[in-house]
Amino acid sequence: MKIFLDTASIVEIKKGLAYGIIDGVTTNPSLVAKEGREFLPLVREITALLPGPVSIEVTASDPEEMIAQAETYAAIAANVVIKVPINLEGLQVVKALSGRGIKTNVTLIFSPSQALLAAKAGATYVSPFVGRVDDISGDGMALVEDIALIYDNYDIATEIIVASVRHPLHFVEAARIGADVATIPFATLAQLLHHPLTDAGMERFLKDWEKVKH
Numbered sequence: 001m002k003i004f005l006d007t008a009s010i011v012e013i014k015k016g017l018a019y020g021i022i023d024g025v026t027t028n029p030s031l032v033a034k035e036g037r038e039f040l041p042l043v044r045e046i047t048a049l050l051p052g053p054v055s056i057e058v059t060a061s062d063p064e065e066m067i068a069q070a071e072t073y074a075a076i077a078a079n080v081v082i083k084v085p086i087n088l089e090g091l092q093v094v095k096a097l098s099g100r101g102i103k104t105n106v107t108l109i110f111s112p113s114q115a116l117l118a119a120k121a122g123a124t125y126v127s128p129f130v131g132r133v134d135d136i137s138g139d140g141m142a143l144v145e146d147i148a149l150i151y152d153n154y155d156i157a158t159e160i161i162v163a164s165v166r167h168p169l170h171f172v173e174a175a176r177i178g179a180d181v182a183t184i185p186f187a188t189l190a191q192l193l194h195h196p197l198t199d200a201g202m203e204r205f206l207k208d209w210e211k212v213k214h
């Protein structure tokens, strides 16, 4: 499973890349707003940090305007993937962009039918938001299972990015289902490694090491 970082923070991306486990980056308007920086210079800086895909979201509602935004962002670097919201206009944009060889990540996916239509329009990736489904007492990972089953039924090449990941179980379940990608917040990275027995084991080893002449 590929791991993307769900952040627009240069500091977090640099740290994640140094750990050697980050294959790409996803952003959204909320994550970009948190950085308090001018948008296009930030996108240039992020895309130059890694060769892997970097999702940048369009924010217009008119298809022609979305396509114009997408072309501007895609011209910044070869690793830009255009994030497009799932709706009828979004499908039209995905179709147009895929015809121009521009990769897309269809976002705000909350149902298998949305995922199937996004794939038919030519999406490179779909992003089901598992945490937000759980937030309203749904089963986010069941959504991912359904999409994976449907994509398998028809040999659909669109990759599934498990998004809105909130904790390690989401990550592990994504891998069990065989999702192509999990995109995770930086804070979740450390949670994935944390284990009390590892901490206790380290503590004991270091204490015993003090008794050794060296």
Ligand code: G3P
Pocket (backbone or CB within 6 Å): 006, 026, 027, 028, 129, 131, 132, 163, 164, 165, 183
């Ligand atoms: O980037 C999209 C998604 O991962 C957002 O997550 O935590 O805001 O639901 P969250």
